[in-house]
Amino acid sequence: DIQMTQSPSSLSASVGDRVTITCRASQGINDYLAWFQQKPGKAPKSLIYAVSSLQTGVPSRFSGSGSGTDFTLTISSLQPEDFATYYCQQYDSYPLTFGQGTKLEI
Amino acid sequence: QVQLVQSGPELKKPGASVKVSCKASGYTFTNYYIYWVRQAPGQGLEWLGLVNPSDGSTKYAQKFQGRVTMTRDTSTSTAYMELSSLKSEDTAVYFCSADLGQLSVLDHWGRGTLLTVSS
Numbered sequence: 360d361i362q363m364t365q366s367p368s369s370l371s372a373s374v375g376d377r378v379t380i381t382c383r384a385s386q387g388i389n390d391y392l393a394w395f396q397q398k399p400g401k402a403p404k405s406l407i408y409a410v411s412s413l414q415t416g417v418p419s420r421f422s423g424s425g426s427g428t429d430f431t432l433t434i435s436s437l438q439p440e441d442f443a444t445y446y447c448q449q450y451d452s453y454p455l456t457f458g459q460g461t462k463l464e465i
Numbered sequence: 466q467v468q469l470v471q472s473g474p475e476l477k478k479p480g481a482s483v484k485v486s487c488k489a490s491g492y493t494f495t496n497y498y499i500y501w502v503r504q505a506p507g508q509g510l511e512w513l514g515l516v517n518p519s520d521g522s523t524k525y526a527q528k529f530q531g532r533v534t535m536t537r538d539t540s541t542s543t544a545y546m547e548l549s550s551l552k553s554e555d556t557a558v559y560f561c562s563a564d565l566g567q568l569s570v571l572d573h574w575g576r577g578t579l580l581t582v583s584s
Contacts, residue, residue: 393570402562402575402577403502409570446509450568453526455500456512457509460509
C-alpha cells in the first residue's frame, strides 16, 4: 500500500496568512494526488485533483503543486471559512489512501 | 443536482452485521463507481472499497476482505455496503462517494452514516 504522510498535523494561523501543507507519498504516484477539506460533522469536500487542478467552485486562493512523491497545498490568504482539516489522497493505485490530516486552526 | 443520500444511524452489538445504503440521483448511476470511506471518531479517512454499478464488480481494501460486501441495485440507483462480524473498532461514520469527474477522484459525497458498535 502507498503511505501518505502529511505535515504538519496541526497548524495555527490567522486570517490573511499564507499557509502551506505538505504531503509525501511512499512511492511515486504519477501525479494522481487529490486534496480534501473537511469541517466538523461534514463530509470531505474535494478541492484539488491531479496535483493542481481546482474543482469547480473552489476559490483561486487554493493551489496545489508538486511531483513525484512530494506535494503541497497552499492557501494564499486565509479566510475564516478555511479553518478546517485538510487531507491529501493518492488515487494512483488501490487501496486508495489518505494522509492523516492537517488541522488548520486560528 | 447530484445527490448521494445515505441511510440513517445504526446501533449494533459486537458480532452483528450492518448494511448501509447510498441512493444516487442526478446522474446516470451505472456510469460511475461508488466508493465507501469511513472515519472513526476523531480520526482520519479510511477507504473500504468500491462497487462498479454497471456490472456489480467490486474491489475491497485487504483489511476488510472477507468482512465487507458491496452491492448495488440498478433499479433504485442504490449502492449498499454490508460489514459483518462487527467490533467496537468499527464505530465510525461511513461515507459513500462517487467520481463523476475524473476516475477515482471522489468529488461527490453522501452525508455519512454513523455506525455505533456497542454491547
